[in-house]
Amino acid sequence: MQFFVKHLYLLAPILAILALFGVYRLIKANDRPIPHYEPKQVEDTWSAEEYMRHLNLKPFNQREVHRLLLKRTRQKEGVYLESLLPVMDTAGLEIIRCYHKVMGDDYVPVITSGNDYPYHKKNSKHYKNAAMDFRIVDMPMDKRRQVVEMAQDKLGPRFKVLWEKGEMEHLHVEMTE
Template sequence: MKYLYLLAPILAFFAIIAVYFLIQTNRRPIPHYEPKEFVFDAEEYLRQLKMQHKPLDSSGVHRLLLKRTRQKVGVYLESLEPALDTIGLEIVNVYHSVMGFDYVPVITSGNDWPYHARKSKHYENKAIDFRIKFLLNEEKKSIVDLATKKLEGRARVIWEKGPMEHLHVELLEP
């Protein structure tokens, strides 16, 4: 009984050694993951469309928009208006006509950013933003002009310049 106070530290020491040996015996290599480079193949896309026997419903159009674009981390697009999914695909088509089919546009914002203007259409799920920040000025101008012409009467296209430069697309009120 005289040395009972030493029992807890000794047990803790042996427990730490046991855990150490358990960890050492369970050494497995961590698998290395490299994401595949996404390359859009127009012929494969057309082949997939021909294989479908029924037209896409609104959830199919939404999935297609997500598949044809990349999204910035944290972007929330799940509650978009169905018309905005279609408009988003038309913007993707504009990007492809200017940049080529290998280019994958990036959606930088949906209804996810708390710093939009107070009455922004983003909060009504009627607006999305596309990245144009790293493109050449001629490409930016071509994309904005083509998108404005293509969506005239259905959506407003705004080239928002500055440090957070992007292409803002919002639905027009009916």
């Protein structure tokens, strides 16, 4: 007991060091590096004949649906989509359909984020591979509203479609479950 009383003055510095270490661990836990991703080379577009031939040759599996999503969109440089949940690929194709209905079949939507941006909120669905962002800022205001409303109608209650406004305006699509 006398030993503890004799060295009681060391308690405060030890607690301070432990507190600093705890703060350091919290900061490091929120530090997410951007994953390195080299996209595979895919053909730019499919003609209608190629698309129908492809459908007739083999059924779509998870990889083919993902490949179709990549072919029917452009991706902002650095976007990482390879780990998306399969349901997100299907939701992405529905979003593309909404863009085409509003903007015409020649319009190619741009995916601006998947699981690649280290500055999303800490518990963002992006880090669970259950969210994507689409560029919307290059569209007329009335068309943006149509795409957002149509997308929410098409995807239903299993997904949340948000029109995130501000300097980084985009269409955010995430699973709610």
